[in-house]
Amino acid sequence: MKAYRGQPAIFAARTEEERRAHLEIRNVCLNFGGIKALNNIDLQVANGELFAVIGPNGAGKTSLMNCITGFYRAASGQILFNGRDITHLRAHELVRVGIGRTFQNIELFPGMTVLANMLLARHLYCNYSFPGAALYLPSVRREEVRHRKLIEELIDFLEMQSIRQKTVASLPYGLMKRVELGRALALEPRLLVLDEPFAGMTLEEKEDMVRFITEINSAWGQTIILVEHDMAIVMSVSHRIAVLNFGEKIAEGTAEEVRQHPEVIRAYLG
Amino acid sequence: MTTAFPAEQMLTLPRLLSKQAEVLGRDAVAIREKAYGVWHAYNWEDYLRYVRHAALGLASLGVRRGENVVLVVNNHPEWLFSELGAQAIGAVTINLFTSSIPEELRTSLQRTQAVLVVAQDQEQVDKLIEIRARIPQVRKVVYIDPTGMRSYREEEWLLSYADLLRAGEERDREAPDLFSREIARGNAKDIALMIQTSGTTGVSKLAMLSHRSMIAMGRQWTEAIALQPGENWLSMSPPAWIVDQMWGLGVSLYSGMTMNFPETPETVTEDFREIGPAVIITASRFWEDLASKIRVKMADAGWLKRRLFHCAEAIGAAAISARDNGREPAAATRLLRRLANVVIYRPLLDRIGCAGLRNAYTGGHPISPEVIRFFQAVGMNLKQCYGLTEAGGIFQVQPDGEVKPETVGKPLPGVQVMMNEDQEVLVKSEALFSGYYRDFQNTEKAFHDGWLKTGDAGYLDQDGHLVIIGRREDIIKNKTGQAFSPDFIETRLKFSPYIKEAVVFGEARPYITAMVNIDMENVGNWAEERLIPFTTYLDLSQQPAVEELVQREIAVINGQLPEMMKIRKFLLLYKLLDADDEELTRTGKVRRRFIYGVYLPLIEAMYRDVEQVETRGKVRYRDGRIGEITTNVRILTTSG
Structure with missing residues (x-):
């Protein structure tokens, strides 16, 4: 019954402690040959925050996200997550630590269904053995049902019921982005990194996405880092904003503070 | 087995439900809803229990006999629970479209002086909050879907549906015989619900329908096409329309049919196929779209499939046209048709979820004869029908084997139809509405000697089929x-x-x-x-x-x-x-x-x-x- 919905277990069943996320970036530098992609970046994202990173093209936003999620290795500096140094962890290890992400250019399995793509994220939480799965033991079956239920709740939350059995390749771009968000949430991340989740969307798709993101943040306390170009959205949803330009952080603060910052005005208008 | 109920003076819709819960109990599925990708079933006892808790929950919120309750909901079981729940304690229900803009909601709420609104979700609640200052008589808004409603928790005007049911359960523990006492006070002639009619002049009217009308409609349909308990209906037209009101409250309660609710409006096609309903009544547009979808798919199919399809269609068409001319099709055609049925028709109908359809009806705008012949040729029992809100729903249907493109068939059992001197279609049956809400003048105008004036002009053809020419003013x-x-x-x-x-x-x-x-x-x-x-x-x-x-x-x-x-x-x-x-x-x-x-x-x-x-x-x-x-x-x- 609808009346008993709206409480996806993937959010509702987690305790405050299981959700806790605190990210600290200290003096991170990243070079590509002679180019300084990131120069002495310092950032802190507090638990429960919706933190946005903005900046012109090539400012180093995605590079920074790739450092956090283990796709790039910082040349120097430190990244701490809940007090643990994660600077040198690999992507798959970071997922276990509790960092999930979506990609600027969608990285789903196009030939698989939406459901399969999302179930794949639950691999992390599958405890059964290969022989057990091959025999499809009752315990395996129970676990599969549990995962399917969690995914179905997410599908319901993200309003994707009508596409669950469709292959990702057949979907419009905006919906693919939604599937990516769903897959990232299926990882039960403490920190969710969203790399341009609104790019290439229609106005209506953007509105839906804003609704989902603010809901998981405000109702379920999900800590989020958001990289985005659409200033109107960033300004309206984020708690704090950091502005990058040519690999340097030029400003940080609330939407109002950032908007009035002379460096920011220069970078965007100059 | 069709359960026959005495047409007693006290029979109301909630009473009919509690009788069905006694007769069919846990053995039959009353409601099925798709959620989280699987179908969840509720038997008749479950159904009654939810209605009971909804009723007592509403009572605990102070809804009293004779007051109006507005529903702005989609097709989900909560719609039926709330509507029957409100009726059980003697309140009158009005369903409004979920697509209404705030201004439309305000007009209807002011007009009906509704004391309580059941809203589907955050979207509807937001609209109500926008007009809140102008609808002071609305004491509470109950929302069904709690998604996105966490930030509204402080708002005392709002209550979640889960809390409503909990309140009802508690009330039930305190006063276990309250529910049966309340439904015993109901009378068949009481107004059960009101439906907003579109009204060609622009101002909509509220047609009041009594328990007796709804039950009469249920009986007429159950008898006309021998509906059985457990046969499936898929609820897909908005609850604010007469079709699903008549089926959900009248026909399904009387016949014991199962009401099936799709997961979302976007998944209806899939859900339709999974359920394979026994009966469907829908607008001609639906069939025209379906026919053209099939044609497009067939044009893209492989050579063999295409040839088989065209052959089978030709065989069907030959059989239909023989029958139309009053002849029995030739033995060879009949044999081929049986073969085509196994090889082509059945698999095709199964693909579109229509294999289980015993009766399919098209209403509203006239349907193209091409389309009706196409479906008839592939073995679907598609027929035309006619009705209107004021008559309690659809009362005129084409009998099996008498499908003619221009007519809307014959009246259901217990319905009389005639033309007056102006060629206006008049109808008389137990299912007729009781009048327009607070509009004596129009109510007077709608009736003539106990006959309802439909406002449509028509005539009877030589076989006694009704042909609708159009609105009288046109x-x-x-x-x-x-x-x-x-x-x-x-x-x-x-x-x-x-x-x-x-x-x-x-x-x-x-x-x-x-x-x-x-x-x-x-x-x-x-x-x-x-x-x-x-x-x-x-x-x-x-x-x-x-x-x-x-x-x-x-x-x-x-x-x-x-x-x-x-x-x-x-x-x-x-x-x-x-x-x-x-x-x-x-x-x-x-x-x-x-x-x-x-x-x-x-x-x-x-x-x-x-x-x-x-x-x-x-x-x-x-x-x-x-x-x-x-x-x-x-x-x-x-x-x-």
């Missing part, structure tokens, strides 16, 4: 005072693939004439196949071969029209009627008066003894320039 009279509906004739003309638009004339004239626009694409293809060269629309419409083509088409249509509605003369207009030239409305409707004025010389010519008339017409080019053309328009006569 009816025009010819020179001898006989009534006809231009819309009725135009709709039928447009069923021809070669006719795009048609305007029919004949007011105070001795016979009926038509001005026709050909369908450039279809007629163009037809001409190409016959190697007839043409350039523009003007050129194509003046080709003698095209004139003959349309002449033949109209002769066929004339064959289906009664004598006085037959088209005697017509002309093919040299240009397409266009909204830019003010000949059509922006929604594509013909502006008859305007066209009459502009083309008067041409229309006059159709009532004189001429074969050709020279005319000078204005055309607007794409770039906005207005050009003038001089051309000869031929007046064509028709047979049939």
Whole structure:
């Protein structure tokens, strides 16, 4: 019954402690040959925050996200997550630590269904053995049902019921982005990194996405880092904003503070 | 087994439910809902329990007998729980469309002085909050779907549905006999619900329907097509419409049918297939879309499938046309048809979820005979029906094997239909509505001696089938005072693939004439196949071969029209009627008066003894320039 919905277990069943996320970036530098992609970046994202990173093209936003999620290795500096140094962890290890992400250019399995793509994220939480799965033991079956239920709740939350059995390749771009968000949430991340989740969307798709993101943040306390170009959205949803330009952080603060910052005005208008 | 209930004075919808819970109990599925990708079933006892808790929950919120409760909900079980729950404690329910804008909600809420609103989700709640200051009589808003509602938790005006049920459960523990006491106070003549009618004049009216009407409708349908408990209905039209009200509350409660609720409006096609309903009533548009979808899919199918499909369709068509002519199809055709049924029809119908359909109905706008024949040919029992909110729903259906494209069939058992001197269709049955809410004047006008005036003009054909001509206000009279509906004739003309638009004339004239626009694409293809060269629309419409083509088409249509509605003369207009030239409305409707004025010389010519008339017409080019053309328009006569 609808009346008993709206409480996806993937959010509702987690305790405050299981959700806790605190990210600290200290003096991170990243070079590509002679180019300084990131120069002495310092950032802190507090638990429960919706933190946005903005900046012109090539400012180093995605590079920074790739450092956090283990796709790039910082040349120097430190990244701490809940007090643990994660600077040198690999992507798959970071997922276990509790960092999930979506990609600027969608990285789903196009030939698989939406459901399969999302179930794949639950691999992390599958405890059964290969022989057990091959025999499809009752315990395996129970676990599969549990995962399917969690995914179905997410599908319901993200309003994707009508596409669950469709292959990702057949979907419009905006919906693919939604599937990516769903897959990232299926990882039960403490920190969710969203790399341009609104790019290439229609106005209506953007509105839906804003609704989902603010809901998981405000109702379920999900800590989020958001990289985005659409200033109107960033300004309206984020708690704090950091502005990058040519690999340097030029400003940080609330939407109002950032908007009035002379460096920011220069970078965007100059 | 059909459960027969005595038509007692005290039988109300909630009582009918509790009887069904006794009779069918846990053995039969009353409601099925798809959620989280699987179907969840509720038996009749579950159903009654939820209604009981909803009823007592509403009572604990202070809803009293005779007060109005508004629902702004989608097709989910909570709709039925709330509606029957409110009725159980003697409240009257009104469903509004979830697509209503806040202003529309405000008007309806003020008009009904509703004390409580059941809203589907955050979207509906937001609309209500927007108009809150102007609807002070609304004491509480109960929302069903809690998604996104966490930030509203402090708001005392709002209550979640889960909390409503909890409150009801608690009340039930305190006073275990309260529910049965409440439903015992109900009377069959009490108003159960109200439905907003669209009203052609713009101001909508609220039709009040009693428990007796709804139950009578349930009985009429159950008997007419022998509905069985457990047969499936898929709830897909909005609860604010009469069709799902009549089925969800009247028919399913009476017959014990299962109400199935799709997961979301977007998944209806899939859910439809999974359920395979036994009965469906829907607008002609649905069938037209489905037919064209099947055709498109077949055109893309492999060679073998395509050939088999066309063969099977031809066999079906042969059998249907034999039957239409009153003959038994030849033995060979019958055998082939049985074979086609196994190889083609069944798998095809199964694909679209229609294999379980015992009865399929199309209502609303007249359906194209092509489409109805197509479905009949592939073995689907698609028939036409007719009804209106004030009559308690649909009361006129085509019996099996008597499907004629132009009629809406015969009355259900217990329904009487007749025409008055103005050719207006009158109906009498137990299911008729009790009147318009707080509108004595219109209620008076709606009835004549206990007969409901439908506002539609019609006639009975030789087999006793009702033919609806159109709304009475659209009816025009010819020179001898006989009534006809231009819309009725135009709709039928447009069923021809070669006719795009048609305007029919004949007011105070001795016979009926038509001005026709050909369908450039279809007629163009037809001409190409016959190697007839043409350039523009003007050129194509003046080709003698095209004139003959349309002449033949109209002769066929004339064959289906009664004598006085037959088209005697017509002309093919040299240009397409266009909204830019003010000949059509922006929604594509013909502006008859305007066209009459502009083309008067041409229309006059159709009532004189001429074969050709020279005319000078204005055309607007794409770039906005207005050009003038001089051309000869031929007046064509028709047979049939």
